[in-house]
Amino acid sequence: MMDFSERFPYFGAVLSNRAKGIDIMIKTSEKPAPKAGIAHNRVLLKMSGEVLMGEKEFGLDSKTLNRVARDIKQVIDMGVEVCVSVGAGNIFRGVSGAAEGMDRTQADYMGMLGIVINALALQSALEQLNVDTRVMSAIPMSAICEPYIRRKAMRHMEKGRVVIFAAGTGNPYFTSDTTAALRASEMNCDAILKGTKVDGVYTADPNKDPSAKRFDQITYMDVLTKDLRVMDATAVSLARENDIPIIIFNVRQEGNFAQVMTGKGTFTTVSGK
Ligand code: GTP
Numbered sequence: 564m565m566d567f568s569e570r571f572p573y574f575g576a577v578l579s580n581r582a583k584g585i586d587i588m589i590k591t592s593e594k595p596a597p598k599a600g601i602a603h604n605r606v607l608l609k610m611s612g613e614v615l616m617g618e619k620e621f622g623l624d625s626k627t628l629n630r631v632a633r634d635i636k637q638v639i640d641m642g643v644e645v646c647v648s649v650g651a652g653n654i655f656r657g658v659s660g661a662a663e664g665m666d667r668t669q670a671d672y673m674g675m676l677g678i679v680i681n682a683l684a685l686q687s688a689l690e691q692l693n694v695d696t697r698v699m700s701a702i703p704m705s706a707i708c709e710p711y712i713r714r715k716a717m718r719h720m721e722k723g724r725v726v727i728f729a730a731g732t733g734n735p736y737f738t739s740d741t742t743a744a745l746r747a748s749e750m751n752c753d754a755i756l757k758g759t760k761v762d763g764v765y766t767a768d769p770n771k772d773p774s775a776k777r778f779d780q781i782t783y784m785d786v787l788t789k790d791l792r793v794m795d796a797t798a799v800s801l802a803r804e805n806d807i808p809i810i811i812f813n814v815r816q817e818g819n820f821a822q823v824m825t826g827k828g829t830f831t832t833v834s835g836k
């Protein structure tokens with residue numbers, strides 16, 4: 564009969580080295596060393612599908628896609644590890660489909676396919692700038708992109724590749740905000756950067772109320788109890804549980820992503836403090 568070391572040679576070697584006093588670290592998710600002047604080392608950028616349609620009413624705007632890709636490249640060039648989670652509101656909204664009488668789960672799966680389209684478009688725009696990217700889908704579709712495997716995603720990021728998460732969490736009833744909070748937690752990200760149309764969280768809608776004031780800092784609990792709709796409650800709770808700050812900034816302005824990464828510019832930080 565084979566002993567343990569013969570059946571499992573790798574672990575056998577680890578155990579025998581331990582016996583000799585040699586410590587072996589099994590690396591899973593080492594965080595990069597902090598860089599001077601940069602607020603975060605590994606971040607998840609969350610963008611709604613609407614951002615990618617620019618001024619259009621539907622679909623993708625190539626000028627906007629290219630601008631977003633330039634913004635991401637700028638941050639990658641600073642040495643930051645970046646992963647991206649996009650929505651699909653520019654293609655199909657699961658919630659609206661359900662409101663119009665469609666089965667909710669069916670509508671949500673259509674939304675997840677919309678995310679795959681956005682992810683592939685963003686990959687294409689990034690590759691035109693010679694940025695290495697990998698699209699990883701929560702729903703395996705091997706002919707199109709890689710399946711999502713956490714450890715593999717981590718390695719891609721460590722190698723400086725932009726990982727774009729596609730197909731949401733792979734489950735209906737979850738939003739792309741929740742996907743962002745989930746993947747940021749799994750990837751051990753330092754922050755979730757939520758790119759929106761506005762430059763932060765306000766006391767009221769700044770488009771409707773000119774006296775609305777922007778918060779520099781706000782707590783997860785404030786967002787939840789005051790129903791500020793920064794992100795959906797599941798996403799905020801998940802970020803809170805894992806102590807990942809959510810930074811709300813205007814992604815429509817070129818260069819803003821990099822500015823926020825250096826702690827400059829205008830934004831609101833949602834955190835435990
Ligand atoms: P490492 O070699 O581990 O650093 O990563 P890599 O992604 O460069 O190597 P890999 O051989 O895994 O992938 C090579 C190319 O094939 C990359 O462009 C991947 O995105 C792509 N690829 C890998 N797995 C799949 C898959 O399951 N489906 C599809 N469509 N492409 C894949």
